[in-house]
Amino acid sequence: MTKFIIRRLLQTIPVLLGVTILVFSLMHLIPGDPAQIIAGEAAPERQVEQIRERLGLNDPLHVQYGTFLGNVVTGDLGTSVRSSRPVADEIGARFWVTVELAVYSTILSVFMGLIAGIVSAVRHYTLTDVAIMVVALFGLSMPNFWLGLMLIQWFAIGNWIPESLQPFLQMRASGWGDDWRQVILPVITLGTAGAAIIARMTRSSMLEVISQDYIRTARAKGVKERVVVYQHALKNALIPVVTVVGLEFGALLGGTVLTETIFAINGMGRLTIDAIRQRDFPVVQGTVLVISVLFVMVNLLVDISYRFLNKRIDLN
Amino acid sequence: MSENTVNHPVTAKKVNPRIENYKMIWKRLKKNKAALVGGYLIVFFIVVAIFGPMFLSKSPNETDIANKLAGPSAEFWFGTDNFGRDIFVRIIHGMSITLYVGFTSVVIGLVVGVPLGIISGYYGGRIDNLIMRVMDVLLAFPGILLALAIVSVLGGSLQNVIIAVGIFSIPAFARIVRGSTLSVKKLEYIDAVRALGATDFRIIFRHILPNVMSPIIVQATLRIATAVLTAAGLSFLGLGAQPPMPEWGAMLSEGRAYIYDAWHVAFFPGMMIVFVVLAFNIFGDGIRDALDPKMKQ
Numbered sequence: 001m002t003k004f005i006i007r008r009l010l011q012t013i014p015v016l017l018g019v020t021i022l023v024f025s026l027m028h029l030i031p032g033d034p035a036q037i038i039a040g041e042a043a044p045e046r047q048v049e050q051i052r053e054r055l056g057l058n059d060p061l062h063v064q065y066g067t068f069l070g071n072v073v074t075g076d077l078g079t080s081v082r083s084s085r086p087v088a089d090e091i092g093a094r095f096w097v098t099v100e101l102a103v104y105s106t107i108l109s110v111f112m113g114l115i116a117g118i119v120s121a122v123r124h125y126t127l128t129d130v131a132i133m134v135v136a137l138f139g140l141s142m143p144n145f146w147l148g149l150m151l152i153q154w155f156a157i158g159n160w161i162p163e164s165l166q167p168f169l170q171m172r173a174s175g176w177g178d179d180w181r182q183v184i185l186p187v188i189t190l191g192t193a194g195a196a197i198i199a200r201m202t203r204s205s206m207l208e209v210i211s212q213d214y215i216r217t218a219r220a221k222g223v224k225e226r227v228v229v230y231q232h233a234l235k236n237a238l239i240p241v242v243t244v245v246g247l248e249f250g251a252l253l254g255g256t257v258l259t260e261t262i263f264a265i266n267g268m269g270r271l272t273i274d275a276i277r278q279r280d281f282p283v284v285q286g287t288v289l290v291i292s293v294l295f296v297m298v299n300l301l302v303d304i305s306y307r308f309l310n311k312r313i314d315l316n
Numbered sequence: 317m318s319e320n321t322v323n324h325p326v327t328a329k330k331v332n333p334r335i336e337n338y339k340m341i342w343k344r345l346k347k348n349k350a351a352l353v354g355g356y357l358i359v360f361f362i363v364v365a366i367f368g369p370m371f372l373s374k375s376p377n378e379t380d381i382a383n384k385l386a387g388p389s390a391e392f393w394f395g396t397d398n399f400g401r402d403i404f405v406r407i408i409h410g411m412s413i414t415l416y417v418g419f420t421s422v423v424i425g426l427v428v429g430v431p432l433g434i435i436s437g438y439y440g441g442r443i444d445n446l447i448m449r450v451m452d453v454l455l456a457f458p459g460i461l462l463a464l465a466i467v468s469v470l471g472g473s474l475q476n477v478i479i480a481v482g483i484f485s486i487p488a489f490a491r492i493v494r495g496s497t498l499s500v501k502k503l504e505y506i507d508a509v510r511a512l513g514a515t516d517f518r519i520i521f522r523h524i525l526p527n528v529m530s531p532i533i534v535q536a537t538l539r540i541a542t543a544v545l546t547a548a549g550l551s552f553l554g555l556g557a558q559p560p561m562p563e564w565g566a567m568l569s570e571g572r573a574y575i576y577d578a579w580h581v582a583f584f585p586g587m588m589i590v591f592v593v594l595a596f597n598i599f600g601d602g603i604r605d606a607l608d609p610k611m612k613q
Contacts, residue, residue: 018453022465029469141593143545143565145552146586149572153579254459258549262572273553276468288457288465295458 005304012300016293023289024068027281028061038081038279051081055282072289078282080275087286091268095290098267101259102252104187109194109252110245116195117202121237122229124207132199139196144255148189148262155185190259194248201244205237239309246302250295334526344606351602357595365412374402376409376562385578395580397570403584406562410585413563414592417478417547418540424482425543426536429489434520434528436490437497448494451487463546467555474563477556481543492535496528530607537600541593548589564589 027034035052036043051057055078056064071078077087120132209215210233218228257269264270268287275283345351380400388395394403436447454462466480500506501524509523550556551565559566564585571582 014449015452015456018449019456022453022457026465026469031470137594137597138590141541141545141590141597143548143552143568143586143589143593145549146568146582146589149568149575149582150579150586153575153582250458252459254457254461257460257464258552261553272464276464276555281468284465284468288461291458291461292456296456 001308004307008300008303012296015296019289019292019296020069020072021065023285023292024065026285026288027055027057030281034281038281054079054081077286077289080280080283082275082278082280082283087282090271090283091286091290094267094271097265098253098256098260098269098291099294101183101186101190101256101265101267102249104183105191105194105252105255106245106249108187108191109198109248112191112195113198114202114241116199117241118206118229118234120199120203121206121210124203129203133203136196136199139192140200142192144189144193145258145262147192148185148259151185151189152262186259186263186265189262190252190255193255194252197248198241198244201241202237205240206233209233209237239306242306242309243302246298249298253291253295341606345602348602348605350598351606354595354597354599354602357591358599361411361415361592361595364408365415368408368411372405372408374405376406377401377560378405385574385581387578388580394584395578397567397581398574398578403567403581406567407564407584407588410562410564410567411588411592413474413557413561414544414548414589417474417481417563418544418592418596421478421481421543421547422485422536422539424479425485425489425539426532428482429486430493430525430532432486433490433493434497434524437494438501438516438520438524444494447490451490454483454487455491460546460549463550464553464555467550472550472555472558474551474557474561477547477550480550481546484546485539485543488539489532489535492531493528496531497524500524500527534600534604534607537596537603541596541600544589544593544596 030037033048033052035048035055035057038055039048039051056067059067075088077091079085080087080090083090116132116136120129123129210229215228215233218232219225223232256267257272259265260267260269261273268291272284272287272291275281275287345355378401380396380402382400383392383396384398384400386392386396386400392402392404394407396402397406432447432451436444457465463477463480463484466483467476470476470479506519506523509519514523547556548563548565548568551563552569554566554569557563557566559570567585568582568589571578571580571585574581
């Protein structure tokens with residue numbers, strides 16, 4: 001197992017290097033002079049030159065990448081050209097807001113997805129199964145930014161819930177801190193598609209396991225259906241679901257960009273969008289890099305847990 | 317040998333196995349009602365996108381300030397927006413944009429991803445390692461982030477969204493095609509055509525590509541749904557289609573400001589995105605089941 005973990009860690013290094021190359025290239029793929037674009041078209045040459053100097057754009061490309069990589073490794077992600085604050089500080093203030101949002105949404109996705117998937121599989125080809133799968137298909141097809149807006153309309157603005165509960169659904173403009181109830185709408189918005197995917201995956205995985213010989217044997221031995229489903233079948237059916245959960249966490253990290261914009265949450269996603277609009281490329285590079293590295297690390301953990309759950313699988 | 321056999325030889329009907337296979341797939345697809353509904357919906361959306369605007373008397377950008385933010389009514393089926401533009405008319409005009417973005421970006425993903433996947437799977441070794449590591453890097457950017465990063469570089473426009481979503485689709489095609497190529501190239505008939513002196517080019521295009529088409533078709537159909545969602549998301553963020561273009565994501569974004577007073581401005585464009593994505597998702601699921609019945613079981 002240790003060998004596997006070390007090998008998997010080593011395999012991650014080229015991917016991380018590739019990510020840094022791609023993120024570094026972002027600034028250099030901009031059509032035209034990035035310094036001029038950042039400064040604005042009407043900016044005087046002196047100001048453009050200052051930005052060029054500050055971003056090290058006068059150095060040869062390989063030197064620029066070397067400096068970029070060296071800085072990244074030491075936690076220096078550059079300086080925002082708009083706020084003049086270190087990018088690492090800008091991200092640090094918002095990192096946990098985004099991670100919290102993604103984690104809560106993943107928990108909701110897993111919880112809802114597993115329940116729906118299991119019920120659907122146990123009652124396969126019944127009306128319940130069809131209804132759950134239709135809802136899941138809708139969940140999968142819904143743009144989360146639309147769902148978020150509709151939830152605001154229906155719950156936070158509309159009178160669909162008692163007035164006494166409404167303050168809990170009002171979003172704060174600066175993320176959240178002390179009241180967990182404020183996360184409800186963003187988490188539903190972000191977690192719905194994931195729940196749908198996990199429900200579909202759990203259903204098909206459960207159906208596959210339920211048709212296996214050992215389940216038939218357990219039933220033939222007179223084991224209670226509840227025990228067969230929850231102890232015999234679910235344990236094995238969950239193994240492929242783990243991979244989906246990991247991938248979903250990544251997709252949710254990407255999805256935070258839209259959710260944070262809708263609910264005005266001050267997380268990394270909103271920071272990225274603001275930076276793109278303001279052509280603040282060091283911040284764009286920083287946020288894209290941090291989110292991607294986080295995703296790669298989560299995938300690594302998922303692979304390791306997958307191996308741990310199913311030792312028969314050879315991940316070579 | 318009997319006299320009968322000699323005088324009346326049995327004439328065997330020449331059967332093309334590939335056509336027979338397509339017939340079988342079509343038969344299975346016809347049995348899947350959900351897939352058929354998805355397919356009919358897609359055809360309906362394409363017909364509306366092509367011919368719909370011809371039947372409308374208004375232009376999508378025709379303003380009517382006196383009727384701004386009017387709710388759905390017999391005159392304005394989906395209501396009007398903040399400029400008094402008819403949302404129904406704009407949605408019909410936006411259908412072609414949505415489908416165009418979905419199809420074109422997937423074609424970009426196909427044109428680049430499929431050859432990369434085949435080359436990777438067929439040649440293996442260092443080429444495979446290199447291509448797949450590049451794909452791993454592209455896949456390391458979760459969800460919409462890769463498309464977002466590309467648009468941040470290229471600038472916000474519909475054309476750049478298509479390019480970004482196309483690049484975002486490449487790794488999905490490359491990976492799936494590589495996997496299928498790996499299993500097809502191990503089959504005996506590939507060894508046989510190679511022994512007959514076929515070139516790599518011929519083997520790839522005549523013998524491997526037709527046999528890896530099933531996962532490509534399934535992936536392409538499902539990928540259109542993802543492409544539509546991603547492109548609408550980018551336009552919603554103001555990084556895609558720009559106003560006054562009647563693109564649904566951009567319309568939804570405009571409606572966001574009026575969510576307190578006029579829910580319909582954001583509701584209908586979003587609802588249409590749901591229907592289009594849903595149609596491609598259920599059709600894609602149906603094709604997958606028809607092409608690979610074992611998978612369904």
